[in-house]
Amino acid sequence: MAVDIRQRANGREILLVTHKGNWGDALIINGARNFLRWHGFRFREVYGARGIGRQLDMTLSAQPPRDFFPVFTAGGSISRLYGHVEKLRKATHAYRGGVILSATCGLPYDSIDLHPETSLWLRDRGESAKNHPMGNFCHDMAFFTSARRFPKLRNLGIFMRNDLERPDAASREGLDLSALGNDRTPVWPFFAIVGSHREIKTNRLHIAVASAICGVPCSLLPGATNKISDVYKASLSSYSSKVALSNY
Template structure:
């Protein structure tokens, strides 16, 4: 297992923040999603229990009138997804207070501008924090690391009740990819690569998409079993390569060497810089393809960029720039022919 020192440091901000709710009963809306979101929910419950906070898990349709609502952390508040933004649209007019647990945030600018003094936004990396503060400088914000870091992996993996319930799931899940725990132990490297819209498409195929295969959030109890399953599989590997953020976080918690590739919009790289760089066993793999700056811009940033580019002086400057580029390309082409 990994050293507890970096984990404790990464928990500090959220632990301190949650302590204000000790003895209160709050409502928790988990982030729906894949097995990585199960790690987030399991870590959230562990943090609430340590802080002495009572909670009730709610669906999006719940009545939150006059209540304090914790919205689960993760990477859902980006243009690719709407689960968390739709929930916030529903909660905002009714809740007495809303706390968004550590999240990666891109886009959704109209929603962010509606946040007022009743909303607190915890961002899990600096890029999100900077973005939220730019869109709405009046909302309360802070940097808080991913909630999966609140999991005590060693304690969880030692539980015999979870072992009994999870082993059939582990065997069946690995078998779909022609793997087993024994075969993984013999492999020098296991590749758990994503197959969804966040894939960059630049990495070769993996052995399996672990986070997608193991399923998503349904309740606290099932999330705990899925968390055990993912941690057990990851802890068995000798070396992992992945572009799944929570596979890398699981590797960090279990002390397994891990090479992490970025995802399509830079989330993994941002969280690595904020958190995972604290772990000696995890490294960020630089992309073989230069990052496309335009792809990483939010819709608001793209519109702002276009407005700047359409100013007369800007247009003249850009024409000059591309004229010089074209001249250089023609010159290089002519030189190569000779």
């Protein structure tokens, strides 16, 4: 993926355009920053909810396409459930291309109507690959981060989602930890909370990712879409033996 970005940028500075989301999305964005730094990219960051939304013209003026190449985070936002797709469409056409870092493609690729010079990387080989058969694979960007091991002060932590992706079978027990922060909240408290438990039960993908990074056993339950099971099969199952896909 780094080679793809470098070739397409062709010497231009990277404009990292982040997506709006919950605390788990902050892990994706943090991992994206780490990825770019690791590979030696110079970059500026724009908050996508504004920068490629109502302030797209201002972004184009301050970071023009002749000098900047956009790299987008998206996570699970390429979906009918969220409004990020239209922003991506407008931005890729305005910049005449771009790279979307490993994301779930929850819509048929042709229906998204991105600029033809856009490269969308996939974080799973399931539904995303069916929707975008020509897409390349790269692990979820949240894996490009690390956290120290924390003292195990609590027993079972139950963190269940209570949003658009909550399946009908899911209970409302526990705490929706990811909803307590957003995409710009520092990630270390997230890891500290997850890492302080001896065991985790969740249907939040990035709580399971944090569990794997912190070495905490995790029972991962499915959501309303295939996102969790697909990313589990593509990454989590091989990354950590401590995370197991379960059922309600």
